[in-house]
Every structure is written in C-alpha cells, then in structure tokens.
Amino acid sequence: MNHYGAQMMRHWRTERPVEYRELDDPQKHFEQVGEEVAEQVEVRARALAGEAPPQEGYLARLQRLNTARLTAEGEVVREYLLPGAEGEMP
Numbered sequence: 075m076n077h078y079g080a081q082m083m084r085h086w087r088t089e090r091p092v093e094y095r096e097l098d099d100p101q102k103h104f105e106q107v108g109e110e111v112a113e114q115v116e117v118r119a120r121a122l123a124g125e126a127p128p129q130e131g132y133l134a135r136l137q138r139l140n141t142a143r144l145t146a147e148g149e150v151v152r153e154y155l156l157p158g159a160e161g162e163m164p
Contacts, residue, residue: 075101078115078151079108085155111150118146 075083083104086094097103123142126135 075105076108078111079104082107114150115146119143122146
C-alpha cells in the first residue's frame, strides 16, 4: 500500500469508523484507492507544471515541478478525504 492509501485508511478508521467497518477488505480497498490517488496526482501535476519555458534553469525547473506536484497532491487528497459534490470517496 502506498502512502496515499495508508493516509486514507487512517482517516477512515478515525473519522469514518462505521464506513470503515463496513468494508469487506479494507487493505485491498485502500491499496486501490492509493493507486488511484497516485495516478490522479501524477496527471494533475503534469498539467499544472505545463511546458518548460525557454531558458529555464535547473532550479527554476525544480521549483516549477515541485510546486506542481505539491499543489496536485493537496488538491487530489482533499477531494478524496472530504465529501464533495459527488458524495463519497471511491
């Protein structure tokens, strides 16, 4: 299980214990959710990072990519942890 799945599992155990207990196989469920989150973070980070500007230096590129990754991670994890317009977490 990746760190996203572990984070979701901890959250459900403490914040949504009834739903957590209703899961047939929590380990498998959160392994799958963790993989989904990782994939969504990757897709969103790439979109946020965009194309490298001409003459971008190493540090500027590193900053752009790290900022995109952290922003994407925050957005996606929030979407999975907090009930939104779509209701429940997958």
